[in-house]
Amino acid sequence: MKNRITDLFGIQYPIIQGGMVWVSGAKLAASVSNAGGLGLIGAGSMKPDLLKEHILKVQGLTQKPFGVNVPLLYEKAQEQIDCALDLGVKIFFTSAGSPKKFTSYLKQKGAIVVHVTSSPELALKCAEAGVDGIVAEGFEAGGHNGREEITTMTLIPQVREKISLPLMAAGGIASGSSIAAAMALGADGVQMGTRFLMTRESSAHENFKKLALEALPHSTQIMMRKTVPVRLLQNQFSLEIKTIEETFTGEELKNKLNEHLGKYRAKMGMLDGDLAAGELEIGQIVSLIKDVPSVEEVMKELISDYQKTLSRLPLKLD
Structure with a gap:
């Protein structure tokens, strides 16, 4: 599963854990990174002081790459970004706002910047803003959603048509077979929220x-x-x-x-x-998720299912 997503972040698998508010704390982010994916701290529900605590905790739990998701609609986004930069964070996923707002600033600080978007037109604006990668999130996703209401299966090929940057699919992905499907449509990797919310390490009650x-x-x-x-x-x-x-x-x-x-x-x-x-x-x-395993168990199942899916392809149409 090595490709330009794994190369971009220095990870084993092109699987990103979504930065969900109130759910994606240090324990979840570190567990995903330790399992070979990229864990993200969800900064949207954190004041800078709390974000600092979680970043320091992640740094004590893993030596693997991790990042911070910053929703730009919150008034403390600048403080959150500066807090993370001061602590040596080099991977930022931004969302819920214009990619022009902080991309140049973050790039000048030597950071990798990915922006979450919900339409082909907005993906093109992300590319023009200079991001390193794009998450194209379909209408199936949980939490705050795009107004365009484009489903993931329709969105990914249309975004790929617009941009050549590393592309991660999000929305409705919770299995190895759905990872394979996203890649078949043009994605280089995936971002998964709900599947990681439903693990023992997430902060969800x-x-x-x-x-x-x-x-x-x-x-x-x-x-x-x-x-x-x-x-x-x-x-x-x-x-x-x-x-x-x-x-x-x-x-x-x-x-x-x-x-x-x-x-x-x-x-x-x-x-x-x-x-x-x-x-x-x-x-x-979520209706397809019937257990709450550990992150490590989820990752092993994702990779196994992905490999089984590939073993059934390509279909021979004789």
């Missing part, structure tokens, strides 16, 4: 993991399209959001959504385990 194990194919839904689209696991909170969206329109709808969302709803659900009032961000692929 056990209540959240247990509920996710019961998920059906229709158990997640994109909500809050009028503010910031996000894919959620159905619970009391998501039903309340749905009622608001069916009741109000225009600016009143936006105000009601922002008021109901308030602060720390994701923390309440994902980290603290409040399955009623908390926001539960997770990908559509």
